[in-house]
Amino acid sequence: MIETFIAHSAQNGHPAQTYEAHIQGVHKKALGYAMEAEQYSKKAAGILTSVVEDSAALHDLGKLDDENQKVLQNPKSGQRHLPINHTDAGSAALISTGKAHAAMLVYSHHRGLPDVSSERLCKEVILRDDHPSIRDHVNRTLSELLSCHHTLFPPLSDEKPRNYDSDYNVLLRIALSCLADADHTDTAIAYGQASEREELPLLRADERLAALDRYVSGLSGGDERDRLRSEMYASCRNADIHGNFSSCDSPVGSGKTTAVMAHLLQQAARRNARRIFVVLPYTSIIEQSVDVYRQALVLPGEKPDEVVAELHSRADFDDYETRYLTALWRAPIIVTTAVTFFETLSSCRPSTLRRFHELPGSVIFLDEAHNALPLRLLPLAWHWMNVLADEWNCYWVLASGSLVRYWELDRLSEIKLERPMVSELVDSKLRKQLMQYEQSRIAFRWSEKSMSRSELIEKVQCAPGPRLLIMNTVRNAAVIAADISKASGRECVEHLSTALTSEDRKKTVDRIKQRLSDPNDTDWTLVATSCVEAGMDFSFRTGFREMASLLSLLQSAGRVNRHGEFTDAEMWSFSLQDDSLLNRNRSLECSAAVLRNYFTKNTDIVPELSTRSMNDEIVRDDSCIKAIKFLLKQESSMQFNTVDGEFKVIDDDNTVIAVIDESLAAAIEQGHGDWRELQKKSVTIHRKAAARWKTRKIRDNIYQWMAGYDNFLGYMSGVLKYNLPDI
Numbered sequence: 001m002i003e004t005f006i007a008h009s010a011q012n013g014h015p016a017q018t019y020e021a022h023i024q025g026v027h028k029k030a031l032g033y034a035m036e037a038e039q040y041s042k043k044a045a046g047i048l049t050s051v052v053e054d055s056a057a058l059h060d061l062g063k064l065d066d067e068n069q070k071v072l073q074n075p076k077s078g079q080r081h082l083p084i085n086h087t088d089a090g091s092a093a094l095i096s097t098g099k100a101h102a103a104m105l106v107y108s109h110h111r112g113l114p115d116v117s118s119e120r121l122c123k124e125v126i127l128r129d130d131h132p133s134i135r136d137h138v139n140r141t142l143s144e145l146l147s148c149h150h151t152l153f154p155p156l157s158d159e160k161p162r163n164y165d166s167d168y169n170v171l172l173r174i175a176l177s178c179l180a181d182a183d184h185t186d187t188a189i190a191y192g193q194a195s196e197r198e199e200l201p202l203l204r205a206d207e208r209l210a211a212l213d214r215y216v217s218g219l220s221g222g223d224e225r226d227r228l229r230s231e232m233y234a235s236c237r238n239a240d241i242h243g244n245f246s247s248c249d250s251p252v253g254s255g256k257t258t259a260v261m262a263h264l265l266q267q268a269a270r271r272n273a274r275r276i277f278v279v280l281p282y283t284s285i286i287e288q289s290v291d292v293y294r295q296a297l298v299l300p301g302e303k304p305d306e307v308v309a310e311l312h313s314r315a316d317f318d319d320y321e322t323r324y325l326t327a328l329w330r331a332p333i334i335v336t337t338a339v340t341f342f343e344t345l346s347s348c349r350p351s352t353l354r355r356f357h358e359l360p361g362s363v364i365f366l367d368e369a370h371n372a373l374p375l376r377l378l379p380l381a382w383h384w385m386n387v388l389a390d391e392w393n394c395y396w397v398l399a400s401g402s403l404v405r406y407w408e409l410d411r412l413s414e415i416k417l418e419r420p421m422v423s424e425l426v427d428s429k430l431r432k433q434l435m436q437y438e439q440s441r442i443a444f445r446w447s448e449k450s451m452s453r454s455e456l457i458e459k460v461q462c463a464p465g466p467r468l469l470i471m472n473t474v475r476n477a478a479v480i481a482a483d484i485s486k487a488s489g490r491e492c493v494e495h496l497s498t499a500l501t502s503e504d505r506k507k508t509v510d511r512i513k514q515r516l517s518d519p520n521d522t523d524w525t526l527v528a529t530s531c532v533e534a535g536m537d538f539s540f541r542t543g544f545r546e547m548a549s550l551l552s553l554l555q556s557a558g559r560v561n562r563h564g565e566f567t568d569a570e571m572w573s574f575s576l577q578d579d580s581l582l583n584r585n586r587s588l589e590c591s592a593a594v595l596r597n598y599f600t601k602n603t604d605i606v607p608e609l610s611t612r613s614m615n616d617e618i619v620r621d622d623s624c625i626k627a628i629k630f631l632l633k634q635e636s637s638m639q640f641n642t643v644d645g646e647f648k649v650i651d652d653d654n655t656v657i658a659v660i661d662e663s664l665a666a667a668i669e670q671g672h673g674d675w676r677e678l679q680k681k682s683v684t685i686h687r688k689a690a691a692r693w694k695t696r697k698i699r700d701n702i703y704q705w706m707a708g709y710d711n712f713l714g715y716m717s718g719v720l721k722y723n724l725p726d727i
Contacts, residue, residue, distance in 0.1 A: 005064055005148070008190055009075035012671045016072070017190040019063060020152045023056075025189070029182035030056040033357045036274075037174055040361035040393040043166045050161050052178045055105035057156060058093055059179060062086030062138065064145045087111075088129040088138045089145050095127060098160055101172065103127050105179050113176060113348035113640035167387045169638055173345075174392075177357040180350035181328070193672065201302050203276065203332040205269035208297045209237075209262060215296035216258050225563075228434055229255040236425045237262035244389035246423040247369075248399040251607075254434045256367075257292055257535075260397055263425060264363045267395050277364040278335045281372050283312040283498060285535030287506045290335050297333065305676070311336040312502065312679065329358035338372035339649040345384050346647035348640040360392035368534050369398035370406050370610070371551045373649055374587070375617060376627040378406050379415050380635055380647065386418040398422070402554055402607030404614050411618040415628060441564050442543075442557045444605040446573040446596075453579055457483055460525055460544055461492075463570070466516060467525040468540040470556050472548060472585040474499050474529055475726065478716035479581045481527040490712070496528040499714030501660050503680040507711065512538065532559060539563055543571040549591030550598065550613035553605065573599065583726050590621045654687045658695055658705040658715065665704040683715050693724045 007022035034052040038044055062068060068082040087106055094103035107127040108114065119126050128135050164171055188194035216233055232250060236259040239246070246263075250256050264276050278293075280286055287310065294304040309331035347353045366372060373381055388394040407417040426434075451459070457480065460469055471477040474497045481495035494515070496508050515521045516538060530548070532538065533555035539562035545553055553573060561569035573595065576582060594616045598605065618624050627646075634642045659665040661681035667673040683705065685693070694707035707718025718724070 005069060006072040007060055007063055008187060009072050011075065011191055014191050016075075017187070019060065022186060022190070023060065023153060025186035026059065026179070026182045027053070027056040029186060030178045033178040033181060034175070037178070037357045037360040037392070041391055043391055044164065044171055047162055047164050048171065048175055048178075050159075051099075051101045051105065051175050054094060054099050054102035054156055055090070055109070055175070055179050056182060057153060058090035058102075058149070059106045059109050059183065060086055060090070061093060061106075061145055061149055062089035064148050065089070065138075065141060084137060085129045085131075085134050088134060089142055091127050092135075092138055092142055093146060097156070097158070099156075100127070101161065101168075101175070104172065105176050108176055108348070109179050109183060109350055112350060112644070113172065113353075115641045116638035118639075166391050169635060169640070170384065170387045170391070173347075173353055173640075174357050174360065176350060177353045177355065181354035181357060184350070184354055191671075198330065200330050201299075201307050201332055203268060203274060204299065205265045205273070207299055209265040209269065211299060212258065212262055212265065212296050213237075216255075216262075219258075228430070229259075231430055232256075232426060232434065233259045233262060235427070235430060236260055237266055239263055239266075239423070239425050241267065241423045241425075243421045243423055244394070245396050245398065245420050246425050247403055247405075248397060248425040249401075249403040249431060250399070250426055251401050251431075251434050256399060257289060258296065260365050260367075260399055260425075261293065261297075263397065264365055268363050271363065271393065271395060272361075273363050273393075273395070274361045275329070275331070275358065276333045277329075277341070277359075277362055278333070279338055279341045279364060279366045279372065280335065281338050281368045281534050282531040283337055283502070283505075285531070286310055286312050286335050286337065287502070287509065288537065289535060293333060293335065306331060308333045308335060310679070311340060329355040338366075342373060342377070342381050343647065343649060345381070346643055348644040359388065360394065363395040363397070365397045365399065368400050368555065370400060370404035370614065371534075371555070375406075375614065376624050377631070377647055377649065379412065379417055379628050380631045380643075382407055382417055383632070383635070386420060389420065397425070401558060402551070402610040404551075404610045406614060409611070409615050409618070411615050411625070412628075414625075415632070441561050442569055442571050444553070444557070444571050444573070446547075446599040447575075448599075450575045450577045452577050453480065453483060453582070456480070456544075456574065456576065457487065459572075459574075460484075461488065463542040463544075463572075465522040465524055465542065466540050467542045467544065468532070468538070468556070468559055469525055469527045469544045470532065470546060471527065471529060472546045472588055473583050474716065475719070476546070476576075476582050477527050477529050478713045478720060482713060482720060484525060484527065485712070492524045494524065494526045495712055495714075496526060496532060497714065497716075498529065498531060499683065499716040500711070501681055501683055501714065504711045504714065509536070516540070530556075532556075534558070537562075539565075541566065541569065543569075545571065545573050547573050547575045547592040547595060548585075548588045549617070550595050550605070551610055552591075553595060554607055554610065581720075591617050594620060655684045656687050656690050656701045656703055657682050658685045658690065658703045659698065660705050660709050660715070662704070665698055668702060669698045685715070689724075694718065694722065 005019035006016045007019040008017040010016045030052050031049060034049045038048045062084060063086045065084045067084050068086055071082055087110060090106040091103045094106060104127055125135060185194060189196050232254050248256060248260055268276055278289060280289060290308055290310045293308045298304045298307050311334055344352055344355050385396055389396060407419060460467055471480060477497045478499055481493050484493040494508060494512055512526060530552060533552055536559055538559045540560050543556060543560035545556045557571045560571050594613055631646055659682045664673060664677050664681050690703050695703040696706055697703050705715055708721045709715050710717045
């Protein structure tokens, strides 16, 4: 007779966690998360908490099985996996009482939300284990398991859940988020990997807005452009918006970072929001925005990293031993990437979804809104944004220097996208005044013939400096940077891409800013990837951009002659000849062809061309409309797993984390570490690269980088040194 039932075995010097303690902990946390999210939804009131409470109570019911207890009670046996699927009992019990959605959460809290249409084909075994022998075993022992459970916890209410007349898909993702986060957090606490009491600062929007006002007032200069920036700030700060969407279409150098934040804080105070999200297109620009926000918004006595969270790691872990490293959305102000943000919304996986319940009741700034996602993903993301606005009290600001209202594109009319009212934060008169500085700032040029590496480098090095050279892949940027360093010396080139760790990218950005501020330091080139296209406060003399989309070119041009001090600044577009050391970004071929056509026809390269270019890309690529329709159909059919697999911001995305720092790798291998350190001291590589390059597996989806790494080329120094194969 078992006296004390175990939920988690003793591990790494920590005692076993009892079943009673775990269920109580998960129930309390999950219900708390659900209640907090639910207060922002009138339609989901009582429904979210009901389904989360029922699933939390029975999510680990199968662990009471005698066969599973033998393994849990004796971890030294070496058997890691439980012999009986421990989610099947809870799912079966909930199905028998008509609580199908709670059963789905129990079924999914490790494996993820399923394709519901496929599950329905299973009929009598829907949301059950795939193996008949396991189902038979659970069916025989279910009443005994429930009897044992009820000696510790009262039976569930017989009350049937109410119908929800809105978007069930988003509701279920939020519900699984509550359960998964509670389960993972409670387990991490039991193993000493998380604190029992997490006391993070509140948003305090009014106070932070006053602090931002003081910060901005100290930046003001005396020229006409500073006057317009002040007017821009006031326009955004005081905008009287009552709908769920607004747009900020403002050019380079107009002070968008602080102006939109002022508006977000004003709206957060009015709407009693619980947090602010700033969603940026590239990892590399997060550090710069975070620095500004921490200087401007942190109140006396607060810790900057607890107020403004810098979240760009896409490391989400399902494994017991590593999931404590997943970065969560807990802080009052969160700065993250479009990849991390939207792949959380689309996910079916518990490890990724566990952040989602923190989103209801938030205000969200989506920078470079039309360029945050590949075009084929925009309509489905737009649907989720509207659901979160209408049903979960989220407020969205869509911003760009050349905003494309993609929901109004002619070519997408057959999709019938939602058409909410989108208010303008900047009136046409002020925008026209701000745009006057754009009219003659840059001359766009292109090289009609493809160039070799040596021809490109010669052309770049002959141009007035400092120079910006943007390549389409991480590999190409590293190869060209190495070429320039070898030919002209290391002092003549800087390199910036995701081949560098976050820590080294920040140091590189600081060094670039310092060099740009020195009027005597002009004979050098920054070789980078698209990570510098938006949000970077850089101003180069001349720019070069490997052929990509019109939108990328316009964004890149924002880093050249930013303040209009030169009358003859140029931005060149080019393509490269095939080369054994270089590779191609196939996903850019269609958009590059559209841009090349504009150059061929001598079409003026202006922001007003943005909408046409996006329409032209859809017309040129028939597969885009098919992909859009397919995704929307899969979402409407509740095919969660399929949507997760297809909604990838980066094509063929199949990556793992590679830790650069030896001491951090050792700490993670021993079962402890810190997600902030992981973010700073790691890079992301393709899963195939982990197998073919010099890496060592530490944990599931975490490797140690064993090839060369330096603070110039990052991990690409090792790839080039050892001539590692392209992936």
